[in-house]
Amino acid sequence: MAKEIYYKYNPETDNFERIYPSFRTRFAYWGKTCAIAFLMALVMFVVVFYCFDSPTEENLKAENAHLKSQYSILKRRLDNSLKVMDRLQDRDDNFYRVMMQMEPMSATQRLVGLDNESRYRELKDMSDAGLVTELTRRMDLFERRMFAQSQSYDQLRQTFGTQKDKLAHIPSIIPVDRHSYSLASGYGYRRDPVNGISKYHEGIDFTVFTGSPVYATGDGKVEVAHREAGYGNCIDINHGYNYLSRYAHLSEILVKEGDEVKRGQIIGRVGSTGRSKGPHLHYEVRFKGETQNPVNYCFMDLSPEQYADMIQMAENAGHVMD
Numbered sequence: 001m002a003k004e005i006y007y008k009y010n011p012e013t014d015n016f017e018r019i020y021p022s023f024r025t026r027f028a029y030w031g032k033t034c035a036i037a038f039l040m041a042l043v044m045f046v047v048v049f050y051c052f053d054s055p056t057e058e059n060l061k062a063e064n065a066h067l068k069s070q071y072s073i074l075k076r077r078l079d080n081s082l083k084v085m086d087r088l089q090d091r092d093d094n095f096y097r098v099m100m101q102m103e104p105m106s107a108t109q110r111l112v113g114l115d116n117e118s119r120y121r122e123l124k125d126m127s128d129a130g131l132v133t134e135l136t137r138r139m140d141l142f143e144r145r146m147f148a149q150s151q152s153y154d155q156l157r158q159t160f161g162t163q164k165d166k167l168a169h170i171p172s173i174i175p176v177d178r179h180s181y182s183l184a185s186g187y188g189y190r191r192d193p194v195n196g197i198s199k200y201h202e203g204i205d206f207t208v209f210t211g212s213p214v215y216a217t218g219d220g221k222v223e224v225a226h227r228e229a230g231y232g233n234c235i236d237i238n239h240g241y242n243y244l245s246r247y248a249h250l251s252e253i254l255v256k257e258g259d260e261v262k263r264g265q266i267i268g269r270v271g272s273t274g275r276s277k278g279p280h281l282h283y284e285v286r287f288k289g290e291t292q293n294p295v296n297y298c299f300m301d302l303s304p305e306q307y308a309d310m311i312q313m314a315e316n317a318g319h320v321m322d
Contacts, residue, residue, distance in 0.1 A: 071135060078138050085145050092152050105152055169239040171217035172300040173263060174206075174310075175247060175283050176270065181206045184280055186314035187293040202291040203246065203284035204314060210279040212270040214247050216261040217285075217297065225257045231282070232274020235267055248282040249273050 093104035174181065184205040189198050216237055223244070224236035231248035235255065238244050251271025261267060272279045285292045295314045299307050 075135060075138070078135075078142060082138070082142055082145075085142065085149065088149055089145070092149065092156075105148060166241050168263065169219045169241055170243055171239060171245045171285050171294075171297040173215065173217050174298045174301065175215050175217050175245075176206045176208050176212060176281055178301060178306070180212070181208050183207070183310070183313040187291075187295065203248075203282050204294045206270075206281040206283060208270050208279070208281065210251055210269075210271055213266045214250060214268040214270060214281055216263055216265045216267050217245050217283075218243070218263045220245075220261060222255045222257050222259040222261060222267070225253050225255055225259075228274070230275045232276060233268070233271065234274075237261060237267075242288045244286045246282075246284040246286070248284075249276045249280060251279075 184207045185201055187201060187204055189200055214235075218237070218239045220237040220239035220243075222235060223238040224234060224246075226234070228234040228248070231246075233248075233250035233253050235247045235250065235253060236244060237247075247268060249271055250268040250273060252269040253267075254269070255261060255267045270279055270281050276282075283294050285294045285297045293314075295311055298310060302310065
């Protein structure tokens with residue numbers, strides 16, 4: 001670009017004479033030009049820095065987003081695994097150990113070693129320290145509970161090996177044909193069919209056809225085999241080890257008091273005797289004289305899927321038949 005040249009008319013010489021700017025004027029001009037250039041460069045730098053990512057930054061952001069996504073997936077899977085562990089622990093404490101008459105494992109036994117905070121200090125200096133620390137804590141919790149559960153099952157297996165006779169006596173099958181029953185009522189508070197008042201139902205009601213066979217749910221000795229008030233024709237089997245099972249509203253009793261029976265033996269037939277609204281079997285399980293939820297004692301001849309279906313039916317069934 002050509003440099004601009006300025007001229008001014010001089011009346012004394014009657015000519016246009018070239019004007020040369022002073023040093024101050026030139027300095028001001030170049031200072032202004034540099035300032036404008038600096039401001040433009042600064043604006044462009046800010047725009048590029050804050051509005052556009054470098055390839056390296058874009059890669060880092062993409063990698064960070066991927067890692068957080070993977071963390072979320074792992075956390076979700078770990079949470080689901082811990083829920084499964086909760087169910088295993090509940091069944092271990094409230095069923096298997098009750099059945100074996102063993103004390104439940106304490107929280108201290110299950111979680112020993114997890115109160116050591118020093119193991120997490122070195123994680124606090126890491127990027128995304130909160131995510132890493134939380135995931136590490138939950139992994140430690142899961143691994144510790146897995147180890148404790150493994151120990152518990154080892155103890156149960158050892159006890160099982162020395163208590164085969166006891167296991168043969170504990171009620172553990174469905175007292176009717178497992179392919180042709182439905183549940184009218186589960187265990188717990190239910191509405192009474194006669195007076196409409198809510199009361200505690202001490203067993204579960206299997207609805208099956210009159211005359212259908214009723215099976216002993218464990219080895220034992222017949223303690224009661226006669227008509228009982230409210231229960232109609234009733235059989236009580238003392239299984240020993242503090243267990244007793246009751247079978248009520250029978251149309252026919254096929255055993256007598258004092259008989260020794262085996263698990264799966266037919267002891268009577270379904271009916272509607274006593275205080276009953278229709279043909280069904282009222283079944284109870286007692287431990288140390290206290291009623292138990294019988295669905296916890298019907299696991300042996302059912303697949304896991306069938307057992308889950310039975311538990312669901314028992315929870316939903318609310319039509320008491322006696």
